[in-house]
Amino acid sequence: xxxxxxxxxxxxxxxxxxxxxxxxxxxxxxxxxxxxxxxxxxxxxxxxxxxxxxxxxxxxxxxxxxxxxxxxxxxxxxxxxxxxxxxxxxxxxxxxxxxxxxxxxxxxxxxxxxxxxxxxxxxxxxxxxxxxxxxxxxxxxxxxxxxxxxxxxxxxxxxxxxxxxxxxxxxxxxxxxxxxxxxxxxxxxxxxxxxxxxxxxxxxxxxxxxxxxxxxxxxxxxxxxxxxxxxxxxxxxxxxxxxxxxxxxxxxxxxxxxxxxxxxxxxxxxxxxxxxxxxxxxxxxxxxxxxxxxxxxxxxxxxxxxxxxxxxxxxxxxxxxxxxxxxxxxxxxxxxxxxxxxxxxxxxxxxxxxxxxxxxxxxxxxxxxxxxxxxxxxxxxxxxxxxxxxxxxxxxxxxxxxxxxxxxxxxxxxxxxxxxxxxxxxxxxxxxxxxxxxxxxxxxxxxxxxxxxxxxxxxxxxxxxxxxxxxxxxxxxxxxxxxxxxxxxxxxxxxxxx
Amino acid sequence: xxxxxxxxxxxxxxxxxxxxxxxxxxxxxxxxxxxxxxxxxxxxxxxxxxxxxxxxxxxxxxxxxxxxxxxxxxxxxxxxxxxxxxxxxxxxxxxxxxxxxxxxxxxxxxxxxxxxxxxxxxxxxxxxxxxxxxxxxxxxxxxxxxxxxxxxxxxxxxxxxxxxxxxxxx
Numbered sequence: 170x171x172x173x174x175x176x177x178x179x180x181x182x183x184x185x186x187x188x189x190x191x192x193x194x195x196x197x198x199x200x201x202x203x204x205x206x207x208x209x210x211x212x213x214x215x216x217x218x219x220x221x222x223x224x225x226x227x228x229x230x231x232x233x234x235x236x237x238x239x240x241x242x243x244x245x246x247x248x249x250x251x252x253x254x255x256x257x258x259x260x261x262x263x264x265x266x267x268x269x270x271x272x273x274x275x276x277x278x279x280x281x282x283x284x285x286x287x288x289x290x291x292x293x294x295x296x297x298x299x300x301x302x303x304x305x306x307x308x309x310x311x312x313x314x315x316x317x318x319x320x321x322x323x324x325x326x327x328x329x330x331x332x333x334x335x336x337x338x339x340x341x342x343x344x345x346x347x348x349x350x351x352x353x354x355x356x357x358x359x360x361x362x363x364x365x366x367x368x369x370x371x372x373x374x375x376x377x378x379x380x381x382x383x384x385x386x387x388x389x390x391x392x393x394x395x396x397x398x399x400x401x402x403x404x405x406x407x408x409x410x411x412x413x414x415x416x417x418x419x420x421x422x423x424x425x426x427x428x429x430x431x432x433x434x435x436x437x438x439x440x441x442x443x444x445x446x447x448x449x450x451x452x453x454x455x456x457x458x459x460x461x462x463x464x465x466x467x468x469x470x471x472x473x474x475x476x477x478x479x480x481x482x483x484x485x486x487x488x489x490x491x492x493x494x495x496x497x498x499x500x501x502x503x504x505x506x507x508x509x510x511x512x513x514x515x516x517x518x519x520x521x522x523x524x525x526x527x528x529x530x531x532x533x534x535x536x537x538x539x540x541x542x543x544x545x546x547x548x549x550x551x552x553x554x555x556x557x558x559x560x561x562x563x564x565x566x567x568x569x570x571x572x573x574x575x576x577x578x579x580x581x582x583x584x585x586x587x588x589x590x591x592x593x594x595x596x597x598x599x600x601x602x603x604x605x606x607x608x609x610x611x612x613x614x615x616x617x618x619x620x621x622x623x624x625x626x627x628x629x630x631x632x633x634x635x636x637x638x639x640x641x642x643x644x645x646x647x648x649x650x651x652x653x654x655x656x657x658x659x660x661x662x663x664x665x666x667x
Numbered sequence: 668x669x670x671x672x673x674x675x676x677x678x679x680x681x682x683x684x685x686x687x688x689x690x691x692x693x694x695x696x697x698x699x700x701x702x703x704x705x706x707x708x709x710x711x712x713x714x715x716x717x718x719x720x721x722x723x724x725x726x727x728x729x730x731x732x733x734x735x736x737x738x739x740x741x742x743x744x745x746x747x748x749x750x751x752x753x754x755x756x757x758x759x760x761x762x763x764x765x766x767x768x769x770x771x772x773x774x775x776x777x778x779x780x781x782x783x784x785x786x787x788x789x790x791x792x793x794x795x796x797x798x799x800x801x802x803x804x805x806x807x808x809x810x811x812x813x814x815x816x817x818x819x820x821x822x823x824x825x826x827x828x829x830x831x832x833x834x835x836x837x
Contacts, residue, residue: 221821334739337727341685344720348692351714360710363695386765393757393791395750560792561803564764564785568807571768571784572777576821584769588762600681601741614713622708630708 173303180527183228184535192229193532196236197539203237204244205554207252208388209566211241212499212608216380217573219506227510228525232532234506238499239291239533242482243540246283246475247551250276251404259442259478262450266463266470271404273466278412282420282468283475284544285412289421290428290476291537294483297432299530302519305491309516314624315634317492319644321617324438324494326648329606332443336655338602346610349374356615357622369582376505378574379611380498382587383604385570387594389563394595397559406552410545416468423453423472431477435484438496442481449473483533490514490526494613498605501612508612674743678732686725693718760791776826781808 183189203214215234222230249260250267263283270279312320329343330336352363353373364370412420427449434445453469454460463470488494493515495501507514512522519526544551574587597604628634636642696714731737745752764787771780785804786797794800812832815821825832 221815221819224820335737337724337731338737340720341724341728344717344724345685345688347713347717348688348721351717355710358710360700362699362710362714363692389788390758390761393761393788394754395745395748395752397754397757397792398751399749558792558794560789560794560800561785563761563792564788564800564804565807567761567765567788568781568784568804568811571765572811572815572823575772576815576823579822579824581769581773584765584772588765588769591765596681599741600677601737601739618713621713625708 170300173299176303176523176527177299177531179524180529180531181534183524183528184232184531189229189232189528189532190535192225192233193236193536194539196233197240197243197536197543198236199233200237200240201244201540201543201551202554204241205247205551206244206557206562206566207248207555208392208563210245210384210499211238212380212502213384213570214241215499215502215506216377216384217569219377219502219509220573220576223509227512228528230510231506231525231529234503235529235532236536236539238503239287239479239482239536240540242479243284243287243544244551246287246478247280247544247548248555250279250283250471251406251552251555252401253404259446259481261443262446262474263471263478265450266467268404269464269466270468270471271406274407275466275468276404276406277410278416278468279466279471280406280548281410281412281545282416282472284541286420286424286427286472286476287479288537288541289424290431290480291483291540292534293425293428294432294435294480295530295533295537298483298487298533301436301487302491302530305487306516306519309492312492312516312640313638314620314627315638315641316644318617318620318624319635319641319648320492320494321613321620323644323648323651324488324496324613325606325610325617326652327438328496328609329603330652331655332605333603334601336652339606342597342602342604343606343610346607347614348610349379349607350611350614351618357619367582369578369580369586373615374586374611375577375583376502376608376612377577378583378586379590380502380608381570381573382590383594383597383607385566386587386591387598389567389570390591390595391598392559392563395599401559403552403555406548410548412468419457419459419468420472423449423469424476426452426456427473427476428480431480432484434477435481435496436487438488438494442478445477445481446474449477486533490529491516491519493518493616495609498608501605501609504612674740675732675736678728678737678740682725682728682732684725685721685728689718689721689723689725692721757791757793761788764788764791772826773824774826776828777812777823778805778808778828778832779826781805781811 200211203209214237245260246263249264250271253264253268267279270276325343329339333339352370354371355362361371430449431445450470450473453473454463457463457467457469459467485497485500488496489500489503493513495504504514512518571584571587574583577583624634625632635645692714696711696718699711699714701709701711742748764784767783767787768780771783782801782805785807786801789800790797812823816823
């Protein structure tokens, strides 16, 4: 623990250096502003900025990206409460009560409990991350290629098969992402795969083009086709922003309970914040002394899910930083950001780039505090951002999306690919295919392949390494349970049901 | 009223698409060489697994179509999703903006391409003031151009405006 504290103290030295503080400030401000915009999430923001920040120093750039990551969540809750269009599945629970509160003229306290709850949950979760990361790193240092491969397969299956409505559609997108990841030169043998002699494909499909195509172009096409003629109702922020004594009394237990739910869910590869936010909502509803208020604007129903959302998003950084395993689309993009600087997150990064990693973790304490200061006083600004009409908003989003893709290689081919992924994203959204497995497959697929081949090279081609190593065997068993469990349960239920 | 035949056809086409992609990937994968060099597992191993996975998923999706349609589908009723029916014109305008940008960015330059993109996309989202949108696009494009080229050193094509942008002494 003392070692951790020393490392963290050194990290604060990095995070509080004026230039990094500035990048952190830029990140959280940009993240909030962009998170407020309906239809733009943290994954898209970081993906768009990735090609443009190549020349920055990695510490500063990653601190900025981390700021965008949780800034966007703060911004997203504002949109959810005032506009009732949850931008992501993790915000649906907030929308249930938050928008009702806003309709009853209690937008201020709803925004306040979301912001303060996010700060409390984010800070506690960062403390937990600080304490947990070195422990996981200790364990992970003992991992060989077989264990890593098993872990990646586990992450693939939970993200693709368990989350989302349909197992088969999730797995389809996983395999599609893996196929995209295979395109280009095989770095172990130099063999060209799935490139068909097209020079632009030899370097592989860039995650920026895929993510920006699916998220930005796909979203713009979808919203144009299905929502452009719908009217939006923006709730006014009237009255005091401050929470009453009663609001505080009802909020803080919800924040703490939600943190306890959210953080562990984030750390396991259960991809994102959807499950913990709903669990928190259900729990608050059950424990509340005012159950009749639920559905009409109960403050616990905002405080809990928002805190759970933030805590789980911080939890997601545990497997990302310590093992190099992304468990959400945003984490996959963050991993790509590390890779663009030639850094591979994982236990070794804690040793070789200690000041970068701990600087990043320290910047999260700073960023959460910055966000609390920024968010509530500037609520008027964010409301103005929300008032931007759809036409210039989406035209602007597409301008920046194409800018990011074009500046990769100065190539029109990337713009064509971007549009193709946009149409793919449109089809996926309309017919219920999840995006996260495709993005994670593209990023994590090549890493999984190289771990797989390394494991077999070490065992001299004996595939039993994956089941004779206890950790690997346990992970494969767990994967099988997670994958087959629901199918078996459904079959049993059907048989019983006659 | 949700249209059952349309849904069935779309599900069938998409299922066949996944299957076809898997078969195409398998054809490519089986032509890749076996293990090369010291590596025991060749570059053709993962492609085979992935192709096999896509084929299995395609068949699974087809099986769902054959047994009453995909499970847990997205609601077909646009109104129930809080949306309106598919608007082809809006979709086409947004696409047109992106195509115009592809066509223009090389020769006409980033700023003019941005103007065309902005104008078309705004039109797709129901704006009825094309001149204002184009002007907004040109202005935003110019600001972005100057910021990225002069400040971030990202190179973007100046195109027809090269004399103007270069001559500004920036």
